[in-house]
Amino acid sequence: MAEFFSRLYEAIFQGQIFKLELVFSRIPEVLKYLPITLEIAITATLFSLVFGFLVALVKVKDIPVLRRIAQFYVSFTRGTPVMIQLYATYFGIPMILKALDLPSAFINKIPPIIFSVVALALNDAAYSSEAIRAAIQAVDKGQIEAAHSIGMTGWQTLRRITIPESLVIALPSLGNGFIGMIKATSLVFVTAVVEMSKHGQMIAGRDFRQFEMQVTLAIVYWVITMVISRLLFMWERKLKCNERDDGKGGKNDTVARLEQVV
Amino acid sequence: MIQLQGLNKWFNKHHVLKDIDVTVQFGEVVSVIGASGSGKSTLLRCIDFLETPDKGTISLGDHSFDVAKATKQDVAYMRRNTSMVFQNFNLFKYKTALENVTEGLITVQKIPKAEAEAKARDLLVKVGLADRVDYYPNKLSGGQQQRVAIARSLALEPKVLLLDEPTSALDPEMIAEVLSVIKAVARARNHAMIIVTHEMNFAFEISDKVIYMDEGEILEYGTPLDVFNSPKSERAQQFISRVNLSNNYVI
Numbered sequence: 140m141a142e143f144f145s146r147l148y149e150a151i152f153q154g155q156i157f158k159l160e161l162v163f164s165r166i167p168e169v170l171k172y173l174p175i176t177l178e179i180a181i182t183a184t185l186f187s188l189v190f191g192f193l194v195a196l197v198k199v200k201d202i203p204v205l206r207r208i209a210q211f212y213v214s215f216t217r218g219t220p221v222m223i224q225l226y227a228t229y230f231g232i233p234m235i236l237k238a239l240d241l242p243s244a245f246i247n248k249i250p251p252i253i254f255s256v257v258a259l260a261l262n263d264a265a266y267s268s269e270a271i272r273a274a275i276q277a278v279d280k281g282q283i284e285a286a287h288s289i290g291m292t293g294w295q296t297l298r299r300i301t302i303p304e305s306l307v308i309a310l311p312s313l314g315n316g317f318i319g320m321i322k323a324t325s326l327v328f329v330t331a332v333v334e335m336s337k338h339g340q341m342i343a344g345r346d347f348r349q350f351e352m353q354v355t356l357a358i359v360y361w362v363i364t365m366v367i368s369r370l371l372f373m374w375e376r377k378l379k380c381n382e383r384d385d386g387k388g389g390k391n392d393t394v395a396r397l398e399q400v401v
Numbered sequence: 402m403i404q405l406q407g408l409n410k411w412f413n414k415h416h417v418l419k420d421i422d423v424t425v426q427f428g429e430v431v432s433v434i435g436a437s438g439s440g441k442s443t444l445l446r447c448i449d450f451l452e453t454p455d456k457g458t459i460s461l462g463d464h465s466f467d468v469a470k471a472t473k474q475d476v477a478y479m480r481r482n483t484s485m486v487f488q489n490f491n492l493f494k495y496k497t498a499l500e501n502v503t504e505g506l507i508t509v510q511k512i513p514k515a516e517a518e519a520k521a522r523d524l525l526v527k528v529g530l531a532d533r534v535d536y537y538p539n540k541l542s543g544g545q546q547q548r549v550a551i552a553r554s555l556a557l558e559p560k561v562l563l564l565d566e567p568t569s570a571l572d573p574e575m576i577a578e579v580l581s582v583i584k585a586v587a588r589a590r591n592h593a594m595i596i597v598t599h600e601m602n603f604a605f606e607i608s609d610k611v612i613y614m615d616e617g618e619i620l621e622y623g624t625p626l627d628v629f630n631s632p633k634s635e636r637a638q639q640f641i642s643r644v645n646l647s648n649n650y651v652i
């Protein structure tokens with residue numbers, strides 16, 4: 140037993156098999172590609188919110204044919220792997236554009252990041268739409284009636300009362316979605332985009348120190364998602380402080396749920 | 402004036418308002434009393450089009466229409482010219498007292514922000530909340546919230562002010578402060594006021610007319626003295642004998 144541990148110790152700290160020092164020394168190099176990771180995650184989340192909101196509206200307003208399509212979209216997207224959705228987008232969009240008679244010179248010039256953003260946004264919207272729908276339906280009817288009573292139109296009520304309030308209600312799930320999104324960006328190499336993970340793997344490919352690199356990446360993702368979930372929690376608490384049952388600042392479901400994810 | 406003629410409302414098969422005829426002059430105060438479930442709230446909500454009445458006509462000012470054929474414009478007209486004070490206040494919870502009052506001015510009436518704020522401050526002073534302008538609803542007591550809600554309604558200068566049991570959700574010690582604000586509004590006689598209330602003394606004191614409703618019908622309509630002291634229908638007699646009106650009002 141003692142021998143096993145001394146061999147393990149050597150392996151780790153003498154750098155035979157595992158070089159611990161390499162795990163940390165490569166963090167700065169990996170971080171150079173963090174902006175791309177965040178750029179993809181943030182743009183995809185923004186598109187997901189807009190599209191998810193439209194899908195949610197279709198469901199809340201129960202619009203006949205569109206409702207069916209929305210249902211199919213949500214079920215299909217949730218029931219298929221993101222990896223396949225990324226591939227499908229990467230190969231599918233150029234085909235559709237070609238079928239629309241766009242010049243291939245134009246199609247070939249589309250930056251690959253667009254495919255990854257489209258695929259991730261469409262994937263995420265299947266989840267965010269559900270969260271937004273539930274939130275819209277949870278908005279207090281009394282406030283909507285009050286808005287109507289002071290003469291606000293349906294659209295004004297939606298824009299001034301329902302949307303802001305449902306975003307507050309949906310923030311915990313949308314926050315979870317954003318954290319999931321950051322992790323999902325590690326798959327976009329599929330669409331020929333080099334973000335943080337792919338960049339790390341390329342560095343590691345040079346000296347075959349893949350395992351150290353994976354540990355580096357894991358630590359970086361972990362720290363980022365921790366920081367973001369903290370920020371989201373603080374934001375949520377700030378928004379919620381205008382609600383009746385706050386004040387004590389106790390840990391609520393949100394943190395618990397976010398911490399589960401992280 | 403606002404005039405309802407032959408107004409009817411069904412919830413599925415349930416006939417909740419039966420041929421309601423009511424006329425209220427601008428400046429007049431009318432109280433609506435009656436047992437729970439008699440249709441008092443529904444009547445007010447139909448005027449503000451929070452519920453859509455099924456049959457009858459409504460005239461308000463120089464605009465009149467058949468409710469069965471109410472257009473978007475009719476609904477917008479009614480909502481712009483009437484305003485409801487709710488039992489549960491229904492303040493916008495992510496807006497301060499001031500923002501609650503300016504919301505309608507800015508969004509609906511398109512009044513410039515500075516002007517809207519000046520007007521809102523003025524109104525909040527009038528309802529006794531000069532020092533609570535920047536508070537969010539959850540930091541206000543029930544009585545204060547209801548006074549903000551009254552200011553929010555008054556801001557739009559509605560022709561008709563509807564109040565649905567404005568003090569029923571309040572702790573007893575806060576009822577007086579809200580009633581005194583409503584009395585002041587009533588005395589100003591700027592609106593046709595229709596108040597659903599269980600505060601019989603208050604109704605007796607401020608009303609020009611009292612309506613007694615029973616199972617969707619208006620059984621009594623008259624001055625407070627007529628309705629409280631010599632109701633014609635048996636149902637109204639029973640109802641009024643059950644609610645104790647303190648003696649000093651009974652002449």
Ligand SMILES: Nc1ncnc2c1ncn2[C@@H]1O[C@H](COP(=O)(O)OP(=O)(O)OP(=O)(O)O)[C@@H](O)[C@H]1O
Pocket residue numbers: 412415417435436437438439440441442443444
């Ligand atoms: N949205 C609705 N759907 C179905 N029925 C309703 C609805 N709103 C009210 N009702 C019914 O209509 C009747 C009248 O209700 P309303 O709220 O107008 O009574 P009310 O006189 O205001 O009573 P209370 O004094 O309890 O407030 C009741 O029987 C009620 O159950």
Ligand SMILES: [Mg+2]
Pocket residue numbers: 441442443565
């Ligand atoms: Mg009622």
